[in-house]
Amino acid sequence: MDEIEVVEVAEIETEPSVLVEGLPGVGHVGKLVAEHLVEEFESRLVRRIYSHHFPPQCAVDEDGTTELTSAELYELDADGVEMLVLTGDHQSQTIDGHYKITEALLDTVTEAGVERVYALGGVATGELVEEYGVVGAANDEALVEEVAELGVEFGEGEPEGGIVGVSGLLLGMGERRGVEGVCLMGETSGYLVDPKSAQAVLEVLTDALGFDVDTEELEDRAEEMEEVVKRLEEMNQEPGGMGSFPADDDLRYIG
Template identity: 25%
Template sequence: MRTKIYQEVKRENLNHPIAIVGLPGIARVGKLAVVRMIVELNAKRIMDIFPYDYPAWIVVGKNGVARPLKSSIFLYKGKDRDFLFLTGDAQPLSPVGLHKYSKFIAQKFHEFGCELIIALAAYSMGRVPEQPKIHVAATSEELLKQFLDHDNAVLFNGGTITGANGLIPTYGKVYYGIDGVVLLAETYENLKMDPKASEVLVNLLNDKFSFQIDVSKINLNDRRLREFFERIDIEEEEKIEEPGKERTYIT
């Protein structure tokens, strides 16, 4: 797995960092939430990651410039603690690729000294929820209780979570002892994008970490969000889908 470093970051220079993950999946719920936070907090890109098991095509911008698919890590230096944000163009296609990628990301968060990994994802439903709830799964009961304190949070009471949004926090715990939590906002499975579900995730993190992010701007009509996509070259997924292929990640 190749990386490109934009800023050398050492763990001793980070203040009790927390990692927040939002990779593309159903309705882009987790990705859109993380992108909104990156934009509002003006987080700085420190690393690009180029997994070998990403879909086998490239992105060509409106200016004709081509690039491979990638993930990116951003750093926000907060007053009380620091935050690392991970998002990307896709998730690896195969189970082996997903496991290797997730372990690699967990290792990077360990190297940065992260004390907690929070993954944002979608909870698929057969209808459009009026007021999306957040289903919470965590690597410890104590951590679970901390996030269930939120009014909109409910227990993820059994089942499976597919994809890197679930694997990264659990690998962080198993291999490196980093606690992890997965926050899954309810959404309708056939939506291409669900800003409302992303909004409830950001609201929870606003309450938890006092980000003061304006959730009303979680849509691609917002100028700064569009500029962010253009600046870091992370495109909307339907623009880079291989014809005739379906995405294989679901959270």
């Protein structure tokens, strides 16, 4: 097995000009949106990316079978819009792995005709979010203008720490190769898996690409999360409660 291996699971049959990326990250926002697309539309797994830079493990499926850690590239036709969607359970565990995996990914998707990347993620606000805004960044000025018209907040150097991981590199390395890149980051507390933030990002994405998608599944998950949050707040107000919310790292990705 090579350091990075892009395995062809199936031929890419459509002519996708867009890649949507949603790997795990803040509030799991990007991953929620990417997985939602894969589930809502008829999607086909076309590539698996294996790498020495992913955690050295296999996942165990519900039926007891195992799957070597990988990132998955799906092909789907979203209501007329052909696209590739990348998702997976893990980011690279090493610094150079992020670069190498992104490079391999860009090789793969540009060969398939992709000219623009939508990298999806969350931006942590540190407090429970009331109105779910979407913050954007793009690797080209014209692109900033184009996407700003969709109600995305741009500029003032947000997010301050930059965009980390494959999302950030898709824009940064994409620019050097002439691939347009937009990053859409849903505002989220940063403490919990956040399907509401995912809905906000998905809305911008559907506007940008011009397709419709059922969001019931995300709404259901959002309601479940609201229940969790409510319970946590109650626990918090009881005598002997945690005093501040959230008090425990373990709560971060309840979901």
